[in-house]
Amino acid sequence: MLEVKDVVAGYGATIAVQGISLSVPQGSCAALVGPNGHGKTTLLRAISGLVRTRSGSITFDGEDITRSTVEKIVERGLIHMPQGDLVFPDMTVEENLTLGAFTKAAAQGAKTRMGEVFEIFPRLLERRTQRARTLSGGERRMLAIGRGLMGDARFIMIDEPSLGLAPVIVDEVYRQIRRIADSGMTVLLVEENVNRAASLADVIHLVENGEIVRSGSGEELLADRAIRETYLGVAE
Ligand SMILES: Nc1ncnc2c1ncn2[C@@H]1O[C@H](COP(=O)(O)OP(=O)(O)OP(=O)(O)O)[C@@H](O)[C@H]1O
Ligand SMILES: [Mg+2]
Numbered sequence: 001m002l003e004v005k006d007v008v009a010g011y012g013a014t015i016a017v018q019g020i021s022l023s024v025p026q027g028s029c030a031a032l033v034g035p036n037g038h039g040k041t042t043l044l045r046a047i048s049g050l051v052r053t054r055s056g057s058i059t060f061d062g063e064d065i066t067r068s069t070v071e072k073i074v075e076r077g078l079i080h081m082p083q084g085d086l087v088f089p090d091m092t093v094e095e096n097l098t099l100g101a102f103t104k105a106a107a108q109g110a111k112t113r114m115g116e117v118f119e120i121f122p123r124l125l126e127r128r129t130q131r132a133r134t135l136s137g138g139e140r141r142m143l144a145i146g147r148g149l150m151g152d153a154r155f156i157m158i159d160e161p162s163l164g165l166a167p168v169i170v171d172e173v174y175r176q177i178r179r180i181a182d183s184g185m186t187v188l189l190v191e192e193n194v195n196r197a198a199s200l201a202d203v204i205h206l207v208e209n210g211e212i213v214r215s216g217s218g219e220e221l222l223a224d225r226a227i228r229e230t231y232l233g234v235a236e
Helices: 040-048 070-075 093-099 104-108 110-120 122-126 137-149 167-182 194-200 218-222 225-232
Strands: 002-011 014-024 029-033 053-060 078-081 155-159 186-190 203-208 211-216
Touching (some): 002 040, 014 040, 014 211, 040 070, 040 078, 040 155, 040 186, 070 078, 078 137, 093 110, 093 137, 104 110, 110 122, 110 137, 110 167, 122 137, 137 167, 167 186, 167 194, 186 194, 194 218, 211 218, 218 225
Parallel strands (some): 029 186, 029 203, 078 155, 155 186
Antiparallel strands (some): 002 014, 002 053, 203 211
16 A cells, blocks of 8 residues: 655656555555646656655555665565656667566566566567567567566556557557556556546546645546546547
8 A cells, every 4th residue: 555645756956746645455445536747657766765765654565664765665566667768779678678687586477477477468479589679569568578577576657658659559548558557457557648647547636736626536537527527638
């Protein structure tokens, strides 16, 4: 269970996250939805220790991780799959996956876990000796998610898995994320498209100007005309 309380975070004079609180119960899937540049990625970075939390607190499974290092946080099984596909282009699929198991504990179980990743993403198995730069955009996205799973994850944060992909590929990636979520993994997702978020998440948090302005199930939020107009651009 992740508990974020009044978190403020930013870069220099820019305060991108202006006091966000949210909790993600174990085994659930939550999504952050909001316009570009409103602090979603920064919140994930604050949780994973990549950006310093200026005030507020973050606890993971009852432990205060607000000031923990990135390595310590990863060791606890809280894995951040960053926006954009940060894979190593000149390394093979297999090598990229192996790099995901960089902690001692993860390295021990790497072989088994790679088998599990290949079960979720059979395309990666077919292409395991191929260099990452020769993968399609969708396959690279799968590799980025698969590499995160190699880290002995108990809680995954996926930043915009649908970014820049054709709708049919997004469907496929989402099917696999659903499978991961159904396996009992706790998931915090950033998604631009509220319909997509609603298809997966138990709870959606709408983020605007570094704050959560509304939370609810997809059904609740989509029933609201103002939200449909703002987030889906549908005028009624
Ligand atoms: N490394 C950085 N240095 C300075 N400012 C940054 C940095 N990263 C992000 N920002 C600023 O912080 C604010 C929030 O950015 P963030 O990346 O969290 O938004 P986002 O909601 O994830 O947007 P998007 O949907 O486009 O990914 C923006 O104004 C952005 O310009
Ligand atoms: Mg972002």
